[in-house]
Amino acid sequence: MNFIYVNMQAKHLDEVAELDRQCFTLFWSRNLFESELNNPNAYYIVAQCEDKTVGYCGIQTVAGEGSITNVAVLPEYRNRGIASALLERIISYGKEKNLDFITLEVRESNINAIKIYEKFGFERVGTRKNYYSDNKETAILMTKQL
Numbered sequence: 001m002n003f004i005y006v007n008m009q010a011k012h013l014d015e016v017a018e019l020d021r022q023c024f025t026l027f028w029s030r031n032l033f034e035s036e037l038n039n040p041n042a043y044y045i046v047a048q049c050e051d052k053t054v055g056y057c058g059i060q061t062v063a064g065e066g067s068i069t070n071v072a073v074l075p076e077y078r079n080r081g082i083a084s085a086l087l088e089r090i091i092s093y094g095k096e097k098n099l100d101f102i103t104l105e106v107r108e109s110n111i112n113a114i115k116i117y118e119k120f121g122f123e124r125v126g127t128r129k130n131y132y133s134d135n136k137e138t139a140i141l142m143t144k145q146l
């Protein structure tokens with residue numbers, strides 16, 4: 001299977017919103033993704049397989065700092081390196097933009113995601129208690145210096 005990685009565009013919004021709904025309990029609306037397309041401080045990449053959107057990753061940048069909003073891959077396309085490829089590109093983007101560091105929050109139970117982030121050099125720097133509104137789960141705050 002071949003995957004390609006392209007900047008998110010308006011034509012991807014329906015599929016990205018559906019993908020998010022499948023991947024998260026607290027998912028984003030299509031409108032939210034659309035507003036990210038119009039946000040000059042946001043950058044999103046999608047992974048495509050034969051014209052189908054199978055994953056995405058986004059980052060928001062403010063004053064030299066990046067914050068990964070999310071990374072998600074459709075269940076049937078996982079464990080093929082798609083999230084890794086997306087993160088690699090988002091980190092390269094951060095370097096091109098001369099960001100000092102990139103942060104993210106991840107549920108403390110999300111061991112798979114934490115492992116990926118650690119693989120890319122993100123380090124645990126703190127926690128945010130009661131961060132997720134659905135089950136009051138703690139978020140692990142991770143940072144990667146660029």
Ligand SMILES: CC(C)(COP(=O)(O)OP(=O)(O)OC[C@H]1O[C@@H](n2cnc3c(N)ncnc32)[C@H](O)[C@@H]1OP(=O)(O)O)[C@@H](O)C(=O)NCCC(=O)NCCS
Nearest residue numbers: 023071072073078079080081082083084106112113115116
């Ligand atoms: C987390 C997620 C994005 C990973 O996507 P993916 O495309 O399957 O990830 P990759 O194939 O790039 O895997 C990369 C690494 O993840 C880890 N990993 C992935 N799946 C794993 C599994 N089932 N068990 C253990 N480790 C796993 C491994 O460390 C792997 O590294 P390796 O390739 O060196 O072995 C995907 O599972 C997902 O969409 N989950 C739901 C949404 C989510 O939780 N997003 C993160 C929010 S912070």
